[in-house]
Amino acid sequence: MSEYSKPLPAVQPWSRPFWEGTRENRLLIQECKACGAKIFYPRKACPECWSAELGWSEACGRGKVYTFTVTLTGVEEKFAGDLPYVLAMIDLDEGIRMMGNVVECDPGDVEIGMEVEVVFERVTDEITLPKWRPFRG
Numbered sequence: 826m827s828e829y830s831k832p833l834p835a836v837q838p839w840s841r842p843f844w845e846g847t848r849e850n851r852l853l854i855q856e857c858k859a860c861g862a863k864i865f866y867p868r869k870a871c872p873e874c875w876s877a878e879l880g881w882s883e884a885c886g887r888g889k890v891y892t893f894t895v896t897l898t899g900v901e902e903k904f905a906g907d908l909p910y911v912l913a914m915i916d917l918d919e920g921i922r923m924m925g926n927v928v929e930c931d932p933g934d935v936e937i938g939m940e941v942e943v944v945f946e947r948v949t950d951e952i953t954l955p956k957w958r959p960f961r962g
């Protein structure tokens with residue numbers, strides 16, 4: 826794993842629980858204790874009411890493809906081995922939208938509205954990335 830050369834997230838104090846969660850194969854999302862809003866990406870204050878009283882809850886890990894693109898060519902060398910790959914925006918059942926790769930399927934089979942579930946790809950000792958695959962039930 827030490828040869829991982831793609832960009833890694835910069836873990837911030839307010840996003841650390843998210844990355845600790847993915848490392849344990851859990852998808853955690855921020856929740857405002859004042860107004861109940863679900864929040865993604867992680868922040869220091871609620872974007873709905875500005876409360877700083879935020880907590881975390883575990884998402885069910887399911888959602889639907891809101892939109893996506895298939896990358897076929899024209900990428901930096903470090904991504905060439907992934908071609909073709911799907912980058913999608915996923916609407917989680919919890920009502921938030923998250924960007925990520927759709928994996929474990931032919932890119933030609935991905936459709937808007939397709940049901941997906943989270944999978945976790947450990948890329949370094951510290952970072953595990955959430956990705957999405959077709960929902961298998």
Ligand SMILES: [Zn+2]
Pocket residue numbers: 857858859860861862871872873874875876
């Ligand atoms: Zn709030």
